[in-house]
Amino acid sequence: MIEILSNLEYGPLLLSFKLAFITTMILFILALPLAWYLSQTKSRIKPILEAITALPIVLPPSVIGFYLLWALSINSPIGVFFEETFGIKLVFNFTGVVIASCFYSLPFMVQPLQSGFQSINKNMLEASYIAGKSKTETLLKVALPNIKPALITAIIVTFAHTVGEFGVVLMVGGSIPGETKVAAVAIYEFVEIIDYQSAHVYSAIMLIISFIVLLSVYIFNQKYNKKFAGFQR
Amino acid sequence: MIEINIKKELHGSIGIMNLDVDLKIKTKDFVALTGLSGSGKTTLLRSLAGLEKAEGIVKVDNEIWQDEKTFLPVQKRKIGFVFQDYALFPNMTILENLLFVNKNKKLSQKLLEMTDLSELKDRLPNSLSGGQKQRVSLCRAMMNKPKLLLMDEPLSALDPAMRLKLQNEILQLHEEFETTTIMVSHDPSEIYKLSNRVIVLKDGKVKDDGIAKNILLKTNGSAKFSFDGKILDIIKVDVIYVAIIAIGQQLVEVTISSSEAKDLKVGQEVVVSTKAFAPSIK
Numbered sequence: 445m446i447e448i449l450s451n452l453e454y455g456p457l458l459l460s461f462k463l464a465f466i467t468t469m470i471l472f473i474l475a476l477p478l479a480w481y482l483s484q485t486k487s488r489i490k491p492i493l494e495a496i497t498a499l500p501i502v503l504p505p506s507v508i509g510f511y512l513l514w515a516l517s518i519n520s521p522i523g524v525f526f527e528e529t530f531g532i533k534l535v536f537n538f539t540g541v542v543i544a545s546c547f548y549s550l551p552f553m554v555q556p557l558q559s560g561f562q563s564i565n566k567n568m569l570e571a572s573y574i575a576g577k578s579k580t581e582t583l584l585k586v587a588l589p590n591i592k593p594a595l596i597t598a599i600i601v602t603f604a605h606t607v608g609e610f611g612v613v614l615m616v617g618g619s620i621p622g623e624t625k626v627a628a629v630a631i632y633e634f635v636e637i638i639d640y641q642s643a644h645v646y647s648a649i650m651l652i653i654s655f656i657v658l659l660s661v662y663i664f665n666q667k668y669n670k671k672f673a674g675f676q677r
Numbered sequence: 678m679i680e681i682n683i684k685k686e687l688h689g690s691i692g693i694m695n696l697d698v699d700l701k702i703k704t705k706d707f708v709a710l711t712g713l714s715g716s717g718k719t720t721l722l723r724s725l726a727g728l729e730k731a732e733g734i735v736k737v738d739n740e741i742w743q744d745e746k747t748f749l750p751v752q753k754r755k756i757g758f759v760f761q762d763y764a765l766f767p768n769m770t771i772l773e774n775l776l777f778v779n780k781n782k783k784l785s786q787k788l789l790e791m792t793d794l795s796e797l798k799d800r801l802p803n804s805l806s807g808g809q810k811q812r813v814s815l816c817r818a819m820m821n822k823p824k825l826l827l828m829d830e831p832l833s834a835l836d837p838a839m840r841l842k843l844q845n846e847i848l849q850l851h852e853e854f855e856t857t858t859i860m861v862s863h864d865p866s867e868i869y870k871l872s873n874r875v876i877v878l879k880d881g882k883v884k885d886d887g888i889a890k891n892i893l894l895k896t897n898g899s900a901k902f903s904f905d906g907k908i909l910d911i912i913k914v915d916v917i918y919v920a921i922i923a924i925g926q927q928l929v930e931v932t933i934s935s936s937e938a939k940d941l942k943v944g945q946e947v948v949v950s951t952k953a954f955a956p957s958i959k
Binding site for chain 2: 565567568570571572573574575576577578585586589590
């Protein structure tokens with residue numbers, strides 16, 4: 445057993461976590477203002493933005509992957525712009541996979557944050573405005589600290605969802621070791637070459653980590669709710 | 678002096694209603710705003726705060742908060758607002774709740790002392806009772822050194838004993854800081870005790886305006902007692918009729934004639950008054 449584990453190539457697994465970490469950080473920064481805006485606005489474009497945000501949940505990863513592959517490659521103006529201006533290629537490398545992951549996991553960051561913000565007592569936010577605080581300051585000092593369960597859920601689920609990404613990475617990144625060959629892609633290849641032992645080990649590791657991550661989220665949320673709902677009178 | 682002249686279309690449960698209020702309020706006044714629910718009290722308060730947009734003019738001590746050209750955002754208006762549900766920041770201690778508004782430590786200390794909260798200053802709001810929370814909310818509103826203090830049914834979620842205590846503290850704070858105050862309230866004893874002017878709103882318009890004694894005492898002519906009530910039932914007993922009427926939490930029986938019994942309906946709002954005897958108080 446130990447021999448099997450020590451002989452295994454851990455590169456793809458580490459790459460998965462690196463990708464998930466970077467994606468989660470980028471998404472948190474991008475999704476925070478979007479989720480805050482969606483929770484506060486009464487604008488008519490809100491449903492449109494919400495629908496676009498939720499698209500990655502319902503679209504097959506191959507569809508997202510296909511469009512991104514097209515958009516980021518030199519077949520599209522975006523790909524041409526990055527290639528000519530910065531000399532960066534956006535497909536079949538790590539950068540491309542990060543961009544693809546951000547699209548793929550966007551709803552998992554936005555939706556918990558948005559519903560967290562919507563559950564906040566409106567009077568509390570107004571009390572902050574009355575105290576002379578701007579919307580941004582209210583977001584950072586009042587709204588965000590009071591939606592900790594939603595915040596933890598958003599971050600962890602985004603991370604876990606990105607670790608579990610397969611189709612989009614395969615389409616946009618292919619399977620380049622050290623660049624785009626993440627754990628899920630590696631498992632697929634193990635099965636293709638009938639290396640069931642490695643596939644088993646990899647799958648088991650993914651399963652155990654995912655379970656532990658989700659379990660800790662739910663335990664945290666239960667404890668938090670007890671602490672802050674318990675004293676209400 | 679606070680000059681208010683605002684109009685706003687409201688979409689309530691009974692359809693469209695127009696809030697149309699023209700008022701002048703003297704500095705240091707304590708105004709009680711009352712009226713049935715849906716009469717526009719909260720909207721008026723929120724419009725003054727800048728939390729909602731209404732058409733018209735709001736002028737406070739010659740400073741324009743709102744007119745045709747300008748609309749001062751809520752952040753720039755010097756107001757204090759006390760919500761019925763306290764709206765404290767659960768992630769901050771009591772002291773932090775106060776200092777979030779204004780870093781003035783001296784003022785926070787003074788306010789906490791005046792309201793007996795000094796010992797609780799490092800606690801989180803969720804570990805406090807309702808009365809304590811509302812005192813914190815009151816202190817937090819005062820931290821802004823408001824030119825206008827707005828309170829939206831601040832005491833209606835509290836039990837009667839706690840109400841009495843908080844009424845005294847509100848009075849004490851008003852005497853100390855002399856802040857012009859508008860308070861929404863449904864409680865006549867509270868209004869009588871705290872306010873020097875009562876404004877009654879009905880369907881978005883000012884229906885009554887004056888001192889509490891004139892507005893709230895409902896007796897007229899030689900009547901000694903007069904109460905608003907609601908007929909719950911009309912029962913025929915032999916040749917007479919008895920109406921069961923709910924007055925506040927109390928039920929009373931009133932004998933009525935058969936012709937009255939025909940005119941009155943169950944569910945009708947009535948005024949019950951008497952003048953024949955001298956009341957005794959025990």
